Amino acid sequence: MNDNVFEINNVSRAFGQVTAVDGLTLSLRKGEVTGFLGTNGAGKTTTIKMLIGLIRPTSGTVRLFGRDPVESSVRARIGYMPEMAYYYPFLNVRELLAFYGGVCGMDGKSVKSRTDELLEAVGLVDAAKRPLKTYSKGMLQRAGIAQALLNDPDLLILDEPFTGLDPLARIHFRELIKKLREKGKSIFFSSHELGETELLCDSVAIMKKGHCIYHGPVDRLAGDGGGNLERLFLDVLEKGGVQ
Amino acid sequence: MNGRIRRIGALVKLSLLELWRRNDMFALLVLALVLLVPLSMARPFGATGATRYFDEAALLLVWGYSLFISLGVGGRLFTSEFANRTVYPLLAKPVSRGELLLGKYLGAVAAAWSALAFFYALWAVSSALRGGECLSVCFFQAFVLHALFAALAVAAALCGSFLFTPSASTTLLAILFPAMFFFGRRLPEYAENVSGALRWLVDAFYWVAPHVEFFDMRQRLVHGWGGVEPGVFLAVVGYGVAYSAVLLLFTGILFNRKRL
Amino acid sequence: MRKLIPYGAIALVAVFAMSLAKVPPAQMPQAVSGGGFLSVLLGDAKKDISGAMIKEADSYFHGGVDMDCHHLHGHADHGSQHDEHGHDCRCEHCAHEHMKCDGAHDKGSFDPWRWINERVRAPEIERHLEGERTIELMPWFWAAVKADPHNVEAWGTAWYVASHMMHDDALALRIAVDGWRQNAGSMAMACVVGRAYRAKGTLDQKHSEAMFRKAVELGRNKEKLEGNDLFSFYEALGYLAEYAENENDMRALEMLLREAKRVEPDHPTTKLIESKLRESRK
Numbered sequence: 001m002n003d004n005v006f007e008i009n010n011v012s013r014a015f016g017q018v019t020a021v022d023g024l025t026l027s028l029r030k031g032e033v034t035g036f037l038g039t040n041g042a043g044k045t046t047t048i049k050m051l052i053g054l055i056r057p058t059s060g061t062v063r064l065f066g067r068d069p070v071e072s073s074v075r076a077r078i079g080y081m082p083e084m085a086y087y088y089p090f091l092n093v094r095e096l097l098a099f100y101g102g103v104c105g106m107d108g109k110s111v112k113s114r115t116d117e118l119l120e121a122v123g124l125v126d127a128a129k130r131p132l133k134t135y136s137k138g139m140l141q142r143a144g145i146a147q148a149l150l151n152d153p154d155l156l157i158l159d160e161p162f163t164g165l166d167p168l169a170r171i172h173f174r175e176l177i178k179k180l181r182e183k184g185k186s187i188f189f190s191s192h193e194l195g196e197t198e199l200l201c202d203s204v205a206i207m208k209k210g211h212c213i214y215h216g217p218v219d220r221l222a223g224d225g226g227g228n229l230e231r232l233f234l235d236v237l238e239k240g241g242v243q
Numbered sequence: 244m245n246g247r248i249r250r251i252g253a254l255v256k257l258s259l260l261e262l263w264r265r266n267d268m269f270a271l272l273v274l275a276l277v278l279l280v281p282l283s284m285a286r287p288f289g290a291t292g293a294t295r296y297f298d299e300a301a302l303l304l305v306w307g308y309s310l311f312i313s314l315g316v317g318g319r320l321f322t323s324e325f326a327n328r329t330v331y332p333l334l335a336k337p338v339s340r341g342e343l344l345l346g347k348y349l350g351a352v353a354a355a356w357s358a359l360a361f362f363y364a365l366w367a368v369s370s371a372l373r374g375g376e377c378l379s380v381c382f383f384q385a386f387v388l389h390a391l392f393a394a395l396a397v398a399a400a401l402c403g404s405f406l407f408t409p410s411a412s413t414t415l416l417a418i419l420f421p422a423m424f425f426f427g428r429r430l431p432e433y434a435e436n437v438s439g440a441l442r443w444l445v446d447a448f449y450w451v452a453p454h455v456e457f458f459d460m461r462q463r464l465v466h467g468w469g470g471v472e473p474g475v476f477l478a479v480v481g482y483g484v485a486y487s488a489v490l491l492l493f494t495g496i497l498f499n500r501k502r503l
Numbered sequence: 504m505r506k507l508i509p510y511g512a513i514a515l516v517a518v519f520a521m522s523l524a525k526v527p528p529a530q531m532p533q534a535v536s537g538g539g540f541l542s543v544l545l546g547d548a549k550k551d552i553s554g555a556m557i558k559e560a561d562s563y564f565h566g567g568v569d570m571d572c573h574h575l576h577g578h579a580d581h582g583s584q585h586d587e588h589g590h591d592c593r594c595e596h597c598a599h600e601h602m603k604c605d606g607a608h609d610k611g612s613f614d615p616w617r618w619i620n621e622r623v624r625a626p627e628i629e630r631h632l633e634g635e636r637t638i639e640l641m642p643w644f645w646a647a648v649k650a651d652p653h654n655v656e657a658w659g660t661a662w663y664v665a666s667h668m669m670h671d672d673a674l675a676l677r678i679a680v681d682g683w684r685q686n687a688g689s690m691a692m693a694c695v696v697g698r699a700y701r702a703k704g705t706l707d708q709k710h711s712e713a714m715f716r717k718a719v720e721l722g723r724n725k726e727k728l729e730g731n732d733l734f735s736f737y738e739a740l741g742y743l744a745e746y747a748e749n750e751n752d753m754r755a756l757e758m759l760l761r762e763a764k765r766v767e768p769d770h771p772t773t774k775l776i777e778s779k780l781r782e783s784r785k
Contacts, residue, residue, distance in 0.1 A: 015502070052335045054503045072339040080335035086327040088257065090264040102253025103336045105246030147332060157335075287645030288661065288678050290671070292635070295563065296642035428620045449616070457619050466567030468626040475622040482619070 003030050005155045005186045011060030020046040022210035035197035036190040038207030044190045052080050079153035081144040083160040089133030093143050104151040118146040137164035158189035198229040206236050250338050251346040258350025271308050294373050295465050302461045305362045312358050313393045316351040317400025322409045355393040380470040385460035391483030392458035398490035405497040427456045553651035560643035566630035637668040655691050658682030662695050672704030690735035693718035715739040737772040744776045756780045
């Protein structure tokens with residue numbers, strides 16, 4: 001039985017003359033946490049968009065739990081947090097979660113209990129009744145994490161989750177990710193925060209100009225990079241790949 | 244099926260909350276009071292008892308408001324989602340683009356209708372207080388047709404938001420709708436006074452443009468003409484539903500092809 | 504502080520508007536023949552707006568039907584919806600009793616949009632406003648004279664509606680006097696006031712006579728009398744002749760006859776005064 005939560009097979013995506021992703025092959029095993037790294041414009045966001053079915057690849061296949069992510073029902077098993085979304089300013093976080101819960105087809109009771117749990121987990125209980133327009137950037141990020149986790153997804157896809165989080169919030173978030181991993185959830189996140197990525201991930205994939213130039217476990221770093229992820233990252237980008 | 248209804252219901256509720264929390268409604272209500280209260284107290288030549296002018300003014304104001312609300316709500320539906328990047332977490336949920344479009348549209352229509360019901364209720368109460376008859380067949384027909392107008396305006400604004408920038412779309416529709424409202428039925432007269440390509444253009448416009456004047460039953464309400472024949476009523480309802488459906492279909496195609 | 508900005512803006516606009524009203528009309532870019540804030544604001548458009556208000560009053564009188572008699576619409580369907588005059592009353596252009604729906608403009612092809620418009624926007628039967636219900640016309644006349652205080656037609660029609668339809672002589676007189684105040688150089692307006700003082704509820708022959716004399720005096724000062732002025736001149740002479748006849752004042756009748764002959768010797772009113780004089784001499 002295929003243990004992969006997602007599989008990206010020789011996928012390319014072009015926008016006119018520009019090839020954002022070129023021949024990418026990547027997969028994520030169940031229960032794994034993978035960091036998705038790369039410079040700006042490397043193709044990370046395009047890859048994530050193909051993964052959640054927002055756009056179709058020009059060539060190759062993308063499979064989410066063995067199915068095409070464009071099928072809406074398969075997305076019931078994923079949670080996605082975009083980079084810096086400005087959620088509906090006229091709602092408070094409870095209403096936001098109630099809305100997303102409804103969109104996920106959850107009933108009111110489940111939404112309520114899940115909301116209480118998540119607000120506690122992301123530290124927004126005290127601000128629950130305030131409209132989102134009064135939230136800081138970090139608080140909006142936490143609301144975004146909460147909505148991504150609302151339907152208890154098997155796969156969590158996060159785009160720059162650490163943006164705007166203060167040190168305390170980062171620690172809380174790290175603990176949250178660890179708990180999710182212990183529950184057997186798979187997590188795939190893109191980030192520029194190499195330190196956080198190194199602490200959380202089982203493996204990293206590094207993109208450069210639409211190609212995945214490195215994909216390997218983090219615990220191999222001592223051999224590959226001779227040290228830490230930052231050194232590996234710079235090495236990989238300069239050399240264009242690792243043997 | 245339950246899941247689909249829940250998904251669409253959640254989207255509808257979002258639009259309703261947005262309209263009633265944006266303070267637009269309250270601003271419009273205050274403006275209405277500022278305009279209509281002095282008007283209701285007017286004593287032309289010191290005489291009292293005239294009411295039709297007030298009904299006409301009030302209903303014209305309601306039409307203006309409903310256009311403003313419909314174009315505003317419809318135009319903002321996806322524009323704000325794209326601008327605030329909330330379309331991404333939405334589409335990452337188990338909801339198809341078609342459901343999202345339908346749910347957002349129905350939400351906007353529900354929002355526009357709630358505002359319309361509010362203003363019509365106010366007008367009915369005001370008419371009743373002045374001794375007029377309000378809850379008649381004509382009133383019901385007028386409300387239903389006006390509601391269809393709002394649905395069509397929302398569909399047009401939604402479609403326009405995918406074709407043009409928000410301000411361009413709103414401006415175009417804010418010109419087109421009143422122009423058709425007041426002059427649409429006179430287009431054949433204008434066509435007769437021009438020739439050549441211009442005549443062809445006017446004729447084509449006459450056939451294709453949304454004839455929003457069909458939904459206008461103000462004169463019937465103000466002057467007590469009574470309701471329209473059932474066949475005519477159904478014809479106008481059919482026109483409104485069909486036109487809105489075509490606009491929605493076209494919007495669906497645009498949405499599916501939109502690069503996200 | 505920021506919350507006060509909208510109120511400050513409103514106050515600024517209000518101050519600007521009030522100061523605009525105080526600017527002498529001659530200094531305004533558009534030609535303005537009268538004072539008043541509305542006149543200054545509307546400029547040349549006041550006549551058009553005033554005219555539009557009269558048209559609306561006319562529409563109200565006909566039960567809300569647009570009485571544009573320019574018969575450009577074709578009639579695709581005469582159907583069976585004819586009133587007692589034999590007119591197709593579904594067509595908004597036929598609803599008036601003066602129009603005949605003879606199919607002369609039938610274009611032949613069916614226009615569904617016109618079919619719908621003719622049925623949504625036209626009443627089954629045309630209804631004129633009558634009696635007390637004609638009060639509904641007053642706001643439009645009022646708006647007409649507010650937009651253009653020199654619209655004598657509006658004042659006159661308002662008076663007529665108040666006097667002959669609403670049978671409210673006091674209101675009619677009020678309207679006439681207000682109109683005269685705004686149009687002291689108008690012969691037609693003078694006659695309106697004169698007639699207002701003839702009504703049963705506000706009968707005052709002295710004032711009535713004075714107003715008709717005023718009309719004649721205004722006519723005397725005009726270089727040439729034509730159109731409405733000519734009509735008003737002879738109307739005033741006719742009423743003055745009636746008053747003189749009632750009082751057996753031959754001298755007054757002779758003076759009136761001289762006035763009448765001076766302008767149009769063959770005018771019916773001239774002939775009428777002549778016959779009154781003849782009768783009085785018998």
